[in-house]
Amino acid sequence: MRFTRERAEILRGSCSAGGHFVVEALAKRVGVSVATVYRNLPLMVEAGIIRRTVDTPDGRGAYEHVWGREHHDHLVCVRCGEVVEFHFTALEVLQEHVAQEHGFALMDHRMELLGLCPRCQEEET
Amino acid sequence: MRFTRERAEILRGSCSAGGHFVVEALAKRVGVSVATVYRNLPLMVEAGIIRRTVDTPDGRGAYEHVWGREHHDHLVCVRCGEVVEFHFTALEVLQEHVAQEHGFALMDHRMELLGLCPRCQEEET
Protein backbone atom coordinates (compact mmCIF):
# COMPACT_ATOMS: atom_id res chain seq x y z
CA MET A 1 0.00 0.00 0.00
CA ARG A 2 1.74 3.06 -1.26
CA PHE A 3 1.38 6.61 -0.17
CA THR A 4 0.91 8.55 -3.37
CA ARG A 5 0.42 12.20 -4.04
CA GLU A 6 -3.14 11.48 -5.12
CA ARG A 7 -4.00 9.74 -1.88
CA ALA A 8 -2.55 12.60 0.06
CA GLU A 9 -4.65 15.03 -1.95
CA ILE A 10 -7.80 13.02 -1.42
CA LEU A 11 -7.23 12.96 2.31
CA ARG A 12 -6.41 16.62 2.46
CA GLY A 13 -9.34 17.52 0.27
CA SER A 14 -11.76 15.42 2.26
CA CYS A 15 -10.96 17.44 5.38
CA SER A 16 -11.89 20.78 3.91
CA ALA A 17 -15.40 21.81 2.89
CA GLY A 18 -16.68 20.85 6.30
CA GLY A 19 -15.62 17.27 5.80
CA HIS A 20 -18.66 16.49 3.66
CA PHE A 21 -18.29 15.77 -0.01
CA VAL A 22 -19.54 13.99 -3.09
CA VAL A 23 -17.06 12.24 -5.31
CA GLU A 24 -17.16 14.37 -8.41
CA ALA A 25 -16.71 17.63 -6.51
CA LEU A 26 -13.84 16.27 -4.46
CA ALA A 27 -12.07 14.91 -7.51
CA LYS A 28 -12.31 18.23 -9.29
CA ARG A 29 -11.28 20.19 -6.24
CA VAL A 30 -8.09 18.25 -5.60
CA GLY A 31 -7.23 17.54 -9.23
CA VAL A 32 -7.45 13.77 -9.12
CA SER A 33 -9.44 11.62 -11.52
CA VAL A 34 -12.78 10.31 -10.36
CA ALA A 35 -11.63 6.78 -11.12
CA THR A 36 -8.85 7.14 -8.60
CA VAL A 37 -11.16 8.61 -6.01
CA TYR A 38 -13.62 5.78 -6.53
CA ARG A 39 -10.86 3.22 -6.25
CA ASN A 40 -9.52 4.67 -3.04
CA LEU A 41 -12.73 5.44 -1.19
CA PRO A 42 -13.40 1.84 -0.16
CA LEU A 43 -9.90 1.56 1.26
CA MET A 44 -10.34 4.71 3.29
CA VAL A 45 -13.73 3.63 4.47
CA GLU A 46 -12.20 0.32 5.50
CA ALA A 47 -9.47 2.20 7.30
CA GLY A 48 -12.03 4.23 9.22
CA ILE A 49 -10.88 7.54 7.79
CA ILE A 50 -14.02 8.16 5.80
CA ARG A 51 -17.57 6.98 6.09
CA ARG A 52 -20.49 6.97 3.78
CA THR A 53 -23.35 9.19 4.80
CA VAL A 54 -26.86 9.35 3.50
CA ASP A 55 -27.11 13.07 3.10
CA THR A 56 -28.00 13.37 -0.56
CA PRO A 57 -31.69 13.26 -1.38
CA ASP A 58 -30.74 12.39 -4.92
CA GLY A 59 -29.07 9.07 -5.45
CA ARG A 60 -25.47 10.17 -5.25
CA GLY A 61 -23.11 8.76 -2.69
CA ALA A 62 -22.11 11.28 -0.06
CA TYR A 63 -19.14 10.82 2.19
CA GLU A 64 -17.52 12.52 5.09
CA HIS A 65 -14.16 12.64 6.63
CA VAL A 66 -14.13 11.24 10.17
CA TRP A 67 -10.44 10.98 10.87
CA GLY A 68 -9.87 12.02 14.45
CA ARG A 69 -13.31 13.54 14.73
CA GLU A 70 -15.93 12.72 17.28
CA HIS A 71 -18.63 10.47 16.04
CA HIS A 72 -21.76 12.36 15.12
CA ASP A 73 -24.97 12.09 13.18
CA HIS A 74 -26.92 14.56 11.09
CA LEU A 75 -29.92 16.80 11.20
CA VAL A 76 -30.92 17.61 7.65
CA CYS A 77 -33.32 20.31 6.51
CA VAL A 78 -35.69 18.82 3.96
CA ARG A 79 -36.21 22.20 2.34
CA CYS A 80 -32.85 23.90 2.05
CA GLY A 81 -30.59 20.95 2.61
CA GLU A 82 -28.71 22.46 5.53
CA VAL A 83 -26.85 19.84 7.53
CA VAL A 84 -26.20 20.14 11.25
CA GLU A 85 -24.08 17.65 13.09
CA PHE A 86 -25.00 16.43 16.53
CA HIS A 87 -23.88 13.94 19.06
CA PHE A 88 -26.06 12.63 21.84
CA THR A 89 -24.68 9.82 23.90
CA ALA A 90 -27.98 8.66 25.31
CA LEU A 91 -29.14 7.82 21.80
CA GLU A 92 -26.15 5.62 21.25
CA VAL A 93 -26.64 3.85 24.52
CA LEU A 94 -30.17 2.98 23.52
CA GLN A 95 -29.04 1.80 20.11
CA GLU A 96 -26.61 -0.56 21.75
CA HIS A 97 -29.45 -1.78 23.93
CA VAL A 98 -31.69 -2.46 20.96
CA ALA A 99 -28.94 -4.34 19.14
CA GLN A 100 -28.24 -6.56 22.12
CA GLU A 101 -31.91 -7.24 22.53
CA HIS A 102 -31.86 -8.80 19.07
CA GLY A 103 -28.57 -10.60 19.55
CA PHE A 104 -26.70 -8.31 17.18
CA ALA A 105 -23.12 -7.24 17.76
CA LEU A 106 -23.40 -3.56 16.97
CA MET A 107 -20.59 -2.19 14.83
CA ASP A 108 -21.87 1.06 13.44
CA HIS A 109 -24.98 3.05 12.75
CA ARG A 110 -26.38 5.66 10.47
CA MET A 111 -28.94 8.12 11.63
CA GLU A 112 -30.45 11.15 9.98
CA LEU A 113 -33.11 13.36 11.45
CA LEU A 114 -35.13 15.08 8.75
CA GLY A 115 -37.06 18.25 9.34
CA LEU A 116 -37.27 21.99 8.82
CA CYS A 117 -34.43 24.15 10.00
CA PRO A 118 -35.30 27.32 11.95
CA ARG A 119 -34.85 29.59 8.96
CA CYS A 120 -37.11 27.56 6.71
CA GLN A 121 -39.74 27.37 9.42
CA GLU A 122 -40.01 31.16 9.38
CA GLU A 123 -40.40 31.28 5.63
CA GLU A 124 -43.08 28.66 6.01
CA THR A 125 -45.59 31.40 6.87
CA MET B 1 -54.83 11.74 -10.28
CA ARG B 2 -56.10 8.55 -11.82
CA PHE B 3 -56.24 5.15 -10.33
CA THR B 4 -54.74 2.89 -12.95
CA ARG B 5 -54.15 -0.83 -13.04
CA GLU B 6 -50.41 -0.19 -12.87
CA ARG B 7 -50.69 1.89 -9.73
CA ALA B 8 -52.79 -0.76 -8.13
CA GLU B 9 -50.21 -3.39 -9.02
CA ILE B 10 -47.38 -1.32 -7.65
CA LEU B 11 -49.20 -0.86 -4.37
CA ARG B 12 -50.15 -4.50 -4.15
CA GLY B 13 -46.66 -5.62 -5.09
CA SER B 14 -45.00 -3.32 -2.60
CA CYS B 15 -46.88 -5.00 0.22
CA SER B 16 -45.61 -8.48 -0.50
CA ALA B 17 -42.01 -9.60 -0.17
CA GLY B 18 -41.89 -8.28 3.36
CA GLY B 19 -42.59 -4.78 2.21
CA HIS B 20 -38.97 -4.19 1.17
CA PHE B 21 -38.05 -3.86 -2.46
CA VAL B 22 -35.77 -2.40 -5.07
CA VAL B 23 -37.29 -0.92 -8.17
CA GLU B 24 -36.23 -3.37 -10.82
CA ALA B 25 -37.40 -6.40 -8.89
CA LEU B 26 -40.75 -4.86 -8.08
CA ALA B 27 -41.33 -3.83 -11.67
CA LYS B 28 -40.62 -7.32 -12.91
CA ARG B 29 -42.69 -8.96 -10.24
CA VAL B 30 -45.84 -6.96 -10.92
CA GLY B 31 -45.41 -6.63 -14.67
CA VAL B 32 -45.08 -2.87 -14.86
CA SER B 33 -42.32 -1.01 -16.64
CA VAL B 34 -39.53 0.44 -14.54
CA ALA B 35 -40.24 3.85 -16.00
CA THR B 36 -43.72 3.77 -14.57
CA VAL B 37 -42.47 2.60 -11.20
CA TYR B 38 -39.90 5.35 -11.13
CA ARG B 39 -42.50 7.90 -12.08
CA ASN B 40 -44.91 6.79 -9.40
CA LEU B 41 -42.57 6.24 -6.49
CA PRO B 42 -42.15 9.91 -5.67
CA LEU B 43 -45.90 10.33 -5.57
CA MET B 44 -46.31 7.43 -3.22
CA VAL B 45 -43.50 8.63 -1.03
CA GLU B 46 -45.17 12.02 -0.94
CA ALA B 47 -48.42 10.34 0.00
CA GLY B 48 -46.74 8.54 2.88
CA ILE B 49 -47.43 5.08 1.47
CA ILE B 50 -43.82 4.26 0.75
CA ARG B 51 -40.55 5.47 2.13
CA ARG B 52 -37.02 5.29 0.97
CA THR B 53 -34.75 3.20 3.12
CA VAL B 54 -31.01 2.92 3.14
CA ASP B 55 -30.71 -0.83 3.21
CA THR B 56 -28.67 -1.46 0.08
CA PRO B 57 -24.91 -1.39 0.53
CA ASP B 58 -24.61 -0.91 -3.22
CA GLY B 59 -25.89 2.32 -4.65
CA ARG B 60 -29.40 1.24 -5.52
CA GLY B 61 -32.41 2.88 -4.02
CA ALA B 62 -34.32 0.62 -1.65
CA TYR B 63 -37.86 1.27 -0.61
CA GLU B 64 -40.43 -0.14 1.72
CA HIS B 65 -44.13 -0.09 2.01
CA VAL B 66 -45.30 1.63 5.19
CA TRP B 67 -49.02 1.94 4.60
CA GLY B 68 -50.79 1.19 7.83
CA ARG B 69 -47.70 -0.30 9.38
CA GLU B 70 -46.09 0.76 12.60
CA HIS B 71 -43.11 2.95 12.13
CA HIS B 72 -39.89 1.02 12.52
CA ASP B 73 -36.19 1.15 11.81
CA HIS B 74 -33.69 -1.50 10.78
CA LEU B 75 -30.97 -3.65 12.16
CA VAL B 76 -28.82 -4.83 9.28
CA CYS B 77 -26.24 -7.59 9.33
CA VAL B 78 -23.10 -6.34 7.62
CA ARG B 79 -22.14 -9.86 6.63
CA CYS B 80 -25.23 -11.64 5.39
CA GLY B 81 -27.49 -8.68 4.81
CA GLU B 82 -30.28 -9.90 7.03
CA VAL B 83 -32.66 -7.12 8.00
CA VAL B 84 -34.54 -7.04 11.27
CA GLU B 85 -37.11 -4.40 11.99
CA PHE B 86 -37.40 -2.82 15.39
CA HIS B 87 -39.27 -0.08 17.08
CA PHE B 88 -38.15 1.54 20.30
CA THR B 89 -40.10 4.53 21.46
CA ALA B 90 -37.44 5.90 23.77
CA LEU B 91 -35.15 6.38 20.80
CA GLU B 92 -37.72 8.45 19.02
CA VAL B 93 -38.35 10.57 22.06
CA LEU B 94 -34.68 11.41 22.23
CA GLN B 95 -34.56 12.18 18.55
CA GLU B 96 -37.36 14.66 18.99
CA HIS B 97 -35.42 16.17 21.85
CA VAL B 98 -32.28 16.57 19.78
CA ALA B 99 -34.21 18.17 16.94
CA GLN B 100 -35.85 20.69 19.24
CA GLU B 101 -32.52 21.51 20.82
CA HIS B 102 -31.36 22.67 17.39
CA GLY B 103 -34.57 24.43 16.51
CA PHE B 104 -35.57 21.87 13.90
CA ALA B 105 -39.15 20.79 13.35
CA LEU B 106 -38.68 17.07 13.10
CA MET B 107 -40.60 15.42 10.28
CA ASP B 108 -38.99 12.05 9.79
CA HIS B 109 -35.85 10.08 10.42
CA ARG B 110 -33.80 7.26 9.05
CA MET B 111 -31.84 4.99 11.29
CA GLU B 112 -29.93 1.82 10.59
CA LEU B 113 -27.98 -0.15 13.11
CA LEU B 114 -25.19 -2.12 11.49
CA GLY B 115 -23.65 -5.18 13.05
CA LEU B 116 -23.36 -8.94 13.04
CA CYS B 117 -26.47 -11.01 13.38
CA PRO B 118 -26.40 -13.93 15.84
CA ARG B 119 -25.82 -16.52 13.14
CA CYS B 120 -22.90 -14.70 11.61
CA GLN B 121 -21.35 -14.17 15.02
CA GLU B 122 -21.16 -17.93 15.47
CA GLU B 123 -19.50 -18.44 12.11
CA GLU B 124 -17.06 -15.74 13.11
CA THR B 125 -15.08 -18.36 15.05
Added chain:
DNA sequence: GTATCTGCAAAACTTTTGCTTATTT
Protein backbone atom coordinates in the same frame (compact mmCIF):
# COMPACT_ATOMS: atom_id res chain seq x y z
C1' DG C 1 -63.42 13.48 -25.90
C1' DT C 2 -59.63 14.88 -23.25
C1' DA C 3 -56.40 15.01 -20.03
C1' DT C 4 -53.51 11.87 -17.81
C1' DC C 5 -50.78 7.65 -17.82
C1' DT C 6 -47.86 3.87 -19.76
C1' DG C 7 -44.20 1.73 -22.31
C1' DC C 8 -40.41 1.97 -25.13
C1' DA C 9 -36.14 3.61 -26.35
C1' DA C 10 -32.90 7.06 -25.86
C1' DA C 11 -30.48 10.05 -22.72
C1' DA C 12 -28.33 11.51 -18.53
C1' DC C 13 -25.77 10.22 -14.64
C1' DT C 14 -23.05 7.66 -11.34
C1' DT C 15 -19.83 4.05 -10.52
C1' DT C 16 -16.72 0.25 -12.15
C1' DT C 17 -13.17 -1.78 -15.03
C1' DG C 18 -9.43 -2.84 -18.66
C1' DC C 19 -5.35 -1.35 -20.13
C1' DT C 20 -1.32 1.54 -20.74
C1' DT C 21 1.71 4.69 -18.70
C1' DA C 22 3.60 6.64 -14.58
C1' DT C 23 5.30 6.34 -9.81
C1' DT C 24 6.57 4.56 -5.36
C1' DT C 25 9.60 1.72 -2.95
Added chain:
DNA sequence: AAATAAGCAAAAGTTTTGCAGATAC
Protein backbone atom coordinates in the same frame (compact mmCIF):
# COMPACT_ATOMS: atom_id res chain seq x y z
C1' DA D 1 13.63 -3.29 -11.40
C1' DA D 2 9.29 -4.75 -9.79
C1' DA D 3 5.05 -4.15 -8.13
C1' DT D 4 1.42 -0.96 -7.31
C1' DA D 5 -1.29 3.10 -8.64
C1' DA D 6 -3.22 6.73 -11.79
C1' DG D 7 -5.56 8.30 -15.84
C1' DC D 8 -8.25 7.68 -19.71
C1' DA D 9 -11.95 5.89 -22.04
C1' DA D 10 -15.15 2.36 -22.47
C1' DA D 11 -18.57 -0.32 -19.99
C1' DA D 12 -22.02 -1.36 -16.68
C1' DG D 13 -25.75 0.19 -13.90
C1' DT D 14 -29.42 3.06 -12.31
C1' DT D 15 -32.69 6.75 -12.92
C1' DT D 16 -34.92 10.25 -15.95
C1' DT D 17 -37.24 11.90 -20.10
C1' DG D 18 -39.49 12.61 -24.87
C1' DC D 19 -42.93 10.95 -27.40
C1' DA D 20 -46.60 7.98 -29.50
C1' DG D 21 -50.18 5.20 -28.33
C1' DA D 22 -53.44 3.67 -24.62
C1' DT D 23 -56.68 4.46 -20.84
C1' DA D 24 -59.38 6.37 -16.98
C1' DC D 25 -62.79 9.61 -16.21
